[in-house]
Amino acid sequence: MSTVSLDRLNAADKAQFAAMLGAIYEHSPWVAEAVAAKRPFATLAALHEAMMDAVRGADDAAKLKLIKAHPDLAGKAARAGALTADSTGEQASAGLDRLNEQEFETFHRLNAAYGKKFGFPFIVCVRRHSKDSIFRQFETRLDHDVAREYDTALQEVFRIAALRLDQHVEAPDKLNVQGRLTTHVLDTHSGHPAPGVAVELYELSSTGTGRLVTTSVTNADGRTDAPLIAGRPLPIGRYELRFSVGDYFARRSLALADPPFLDVVPVRFAIAEPEGHYHVPLIVTPWSYATYRGS
Amino acid sequence: MSTVSLDRLNAADKAQFAAMLGAIYEHSPWVAEAVAAKRPFATLAALHEAMMDAVRGADDAAKLKLIKAHPDLAGKAARAGALTADSTGEQASAGLDRLNEQEFETFHRLNAAYGKKFGFPFIVCVRRHSKDSIFRQFETRLDHDVAREYDTALQEVFRIAALRLDQHVEAPDKLNVQGRLTTHVLDTHSGHPAPGVAVELYELSSTGTGRLVTTSVTNADGRTDAPLIAGRPLPIGRYELRFSVGDYFARRSLALADPPFLDVVPVRFAIAEPEGHYHVPLIVTPWSYATYRGS
Amino acid sequence: MSTVSLDRLNAADKAQFAAMLGAIYEHSPWVAEAVAAKRPFATLAALHEAMMDAVRGADDAAKLKLIKAHPDLAGKAARAGALTADSTGEQASAGLDRLNEQEFETFHRLNAAYGKKFGFPFIVCVRRHSKDSIFRQFETRLDHDVAREYDTALQEVFRIAALRLDQHVEAPDKLNVQGRLTTHVLDTHSGHPAPGVAVELYELSSTGTGRLVTTSVTNADGRTDAPLIAGRPLPIGRYELRFSVGDYFARRSLALADPPFLDVVPVRFAIAEPEGHYHVPLIVTPWSYATYRGS
């Protein structure tokens, strides 16, 4: 599914409209069809709200069918390459296409237990989660009763739909689905922002070593040219920033200890609000540092 | 060699005196013999100074013989269990008795290169170093010329002697051979020291994962009951403190994010002054922390 | 009243004992007399407890007489120099002997209002308060009912007695009546404690400028040789520490801005726990600083 403008969606005939938004709800073009007559939509938020209302207003059988239209996470369909394009991208975003055998078995076991208890697949908006966080969701939600899980599943369906709308529709407004992770290195030894500091971001996992998410280097303003993560939800999970301040201070020709007191400074933190702005700066001298959740 | 008091050393006959201090200089009881007539020594420092003077005043052949009396680090004698008791303990303190094959080969290669270039064994006061730091010393000193290494070797012999004196002789004064690593956790969310915070200290290595040095828990004053390292030199090297502040704040029943922004806080730093006092505190809230080299 | 040891109090005859402790409760030697037969006291705490019990067990007329035996704060007796030695020192400790006319009038008005409402003088353990805090106490307590003030007055009488015991009796134990204010300057530009930093402590007042309490200079360990306040309760009130870090960094020959970004750093804080330990350090570079309530 490519990008389309809200204007074009408003101007299209009903069949085109339904076709263009048919993939927003998994295997359920009826949701788009149900709102075609409510056009024009002034905002993407209004379109999203109308589609959610269509789902909420459907009968229980239709809702359950919508829920069941979703694939298992890291399930057989995924292994067989039989997912929708959106689902494929979403599962890959959390690394579900790169599981080792043990993780695959865990997913298999959890999917089976969940399906047996609730009678429908486990649905989670995976772009809002790291792999660890998905496992935690699975375990927490397996303890729920059916009614609560049914509601939760619909909420996650709506979150998935919101993200698909955000990615596929150009509109004057933005849905609140994107977060932002930024950093900043301030050198309080010199009283200036620290340029040229290498920064690495790792996603940590309970089962092993971290996964490198991105690398960057601070610019003249002590910031990275682009946010470390942006344009998408921040996956709930644990992270580590690594700042190469030893190299930075060495380049400034300071008389440092040997080895220097600080070299690579790790800052380990968790993201809990996928749509939030996390600013995690480093205020540093060769002998001290501070960090905090800023904004 | 057991512990002996300075008083007893002063009162002993010459043969006893030489026997009691015979192991201070490796396989070289003549150093002790040479200072027996200078007794009584009012302080351990005076005794140490006199013994160093005896070495400095010896002829070149005697000095070279003293240097050559030292075993290779992690060498054949060590493998064969043929070291003096002191050397055995010293090499074990830096983990040289627990090398993997690759590290053993590296030591073998470096010992051979050093011996070939200088004609005497590589001597370093290993209690002042981590394994990584010993490798770095080796590489740095291989670039020196013979005269400089000869001087360096004697300096290290003196450092070894000072530490042996510190361990074996009870005296009213202390030689400046011990360092101290301490920490402190202050909770600036509540305005009080943080009790019950689990603290782990790891020695980091360039070739792999860290080695757990010690664990502790902060007391009511936010400090550990005993220093993390004390009573010996601080081995030059890189370290990581890990503070379990997530568990601490969870016990205080604060409304934290899920997962909490901060859980285990790593503080990575290097020690460069074995005889120094390193105080590395953590000033922390659920959303921020600061650390520094204090004293 | 001079200092006396607990041993001597235990060994004295009853009349001597009563004489030596006659001033602990204002104009009420009967309290000491009442406990003479309970000797020996193993600790100062036991003696204090026994004397409080004697007061608590007295009839209401005796208690009221004890309360009424206290002078007005900054009242006529004080102006006339007719206070007991202890009361004279106590009132001076909070500056009540150096009031300006307006403050004197305020005390006069508050004493009159209090006496009219409650029928006994306003009693507060003045060593635990600054002048501002005494005014605040006056205003708060004027709103109480008589029963509550009666209890409060007795509590303050006991606090006054505890402090007098602490000052006049030498014993193996200490009553918990002393607080401590300390500081520490750490230079994280150099990674060392900051020696030679001039420190001033002012007590702030709502009605005017601050009163200089003490000055000091940091030693080689970045601390002051003696606590800024010790050996007494910390008066509840607002304070300002002033650290001359501009002069300190200038002496270190750093290339500073002109004028330097930081010169005299004021740290303004309040003391609310007279028996607490307040450690208020400064962690500073030429471009940054941090402070906190430590311990």
Add this chain to the structure above:
Amino acid sequence: MSTVSLDRLNAADKAQFAAMLGAIYEHSPWVAEAVAAKRPFATLAALHEAMMDAVRGADDAAKLKLIKAHPDLAGKAARAGALTADSTGEQASAGLDRLNEQEFETFHRLNAAYGKKFGFPFIVCVRRHSKDSIFRQFETRLDHDVAREYDTALQEVFRIAALRLDQHVEAPDKLNVQGRLTTHVLDTHSGHPAPGVAVELYELSSTGTGRLVTTSVTNADGRTDAPLIAGRPLPIGRYELRFSVGDYFARRSLALADPPFLDVVPVRFAIAEPEGHYHVPLIVTPWSYATYRGS
């Protein structure tokens, strides 16, 4: 002199052009006349450069006349209201129109000494200075020799011209004559920016109390809606920010000490770079704070 666009200056006839820029150099319209033929100017920077070149290329008599065309600071002309409009505004910006008698006398004395030594008036770009800083400049520059002061005077004439161009000419580019002072309050007790914190900015003076420069309140992002100073050079001088964090935390219904450990937090700092960006944030909990020069 009102605002004019660079386009209009480029299009005007020579007489209009000279009239519109006649006040850029004090009583010296010849500078504008000299560059009229060099039009069109693509940028304000090019115009400024051309005018400076015209001055630099003039003969010594013309330059000296230009220098002498400037009024004394706080001198007789100022008192008589006989300054140019620009000079009037400039002198008022540093408070030179609100001197007390002692300050007026000091200026009189310094002007006289300077005039006697150098033969021309003391020129300084007053918008770049606080009153204290102007006094300091006076004292420093009185020690210079004539050649150095002559150069310094011309530099200050150019700075004054740049500021007048910045204020009077609209152009696509900006001269680097404006600084910016901003702040930010981050509450690391809650992990969020602190809204609603009252902030006061005072300019400090060596001779007395501070002068209130501006007040503001932090918004939802913990920042002030507008910079504390912007659109002009930051006057070199000493300042104090006062943050009412006690009121802020009290509104958040935290259980604070009584009185609260922190109430109004003063941050005292100096500005040395009039064209710089000074960001002076406060990272605060009820028990701690940190500040630094950020950007």
